[in-house]
Amino acid sequence: MLTPVTDIDGAPFWEYAAQGELRVQACADCGELRFPPRPCCPHCQSFASEWRRMSGQGRVWSYSVPHPPLLPEYAARAPYNVVVVELADAPRIRLVGNLVRAAGDPLDSLDPRGVRIGQRVRVVFDPATGLPQWVLERA
Structure with a gap:
């Protein structure tokens, strides 16, 4: 973890x-x-x-989908997404995280084939680690 x-x-x-x-x-x-x-x-x-x-809202500015070979702790979860999020209220600030279905969900909870640049997202926090994660903003 x-x-x-x-x-x-x-x-x-x-x-x-x-x-x-x-x-x-x-x-x-x-x-x-x-x-x-x-x-x-x-x-x-x-x-x-x-x-x-910050409001916690942003958009996917870029993303990557890692595939094995990876560190053993991550290989079982691959493929998963890693997103770079541009904050809505601070566009020059970009944070790295994972797009997940809900706070605390694992890295692979969302099909990485559905990630797109420009998608609107909002921050949530993993209750176990405190790490920021991102979920799709509901329109």
């Missing part, structure tokens, strides 16, 4: 995720959003930061 590896800059991301919130680090001086989290703003070089709540 995958579990988050945290560092001092990214720890708040995982703390919010454990509460079911998607937040992105922002510069407290210039307002620039940044991901992955880091100590210094690449825009203005400020070390002041805050965490802004």
Whole structure:
């Protein structure tokens, strides 16, 4: 089972995720959003930061479908999807995850042949790991 590896800059991301919130680090001086989290703003070089709540909505910007040979832990689940999601309220921020049927579902719960660039998605969080996952947005 995958579990988050945290560092001092990214720890708040995982703390919010454990509460079911998607937040992105922002510069407290210039307002620039940044991901992955880091100590210094690449825009203005400020070390002041805050965490802004995102809507959790986005669209599939890109995706891949891994096939064996893979690490043994993943080979039994292949093929599965890995999506890159562009956030609706922060289009320059893209997060990687899996498109699943429902929160906590395994990587292979959705047929990867149905994944398309541009599909609207929303974030859910795996209750066991806190990892962000994505589900299709219902129209």
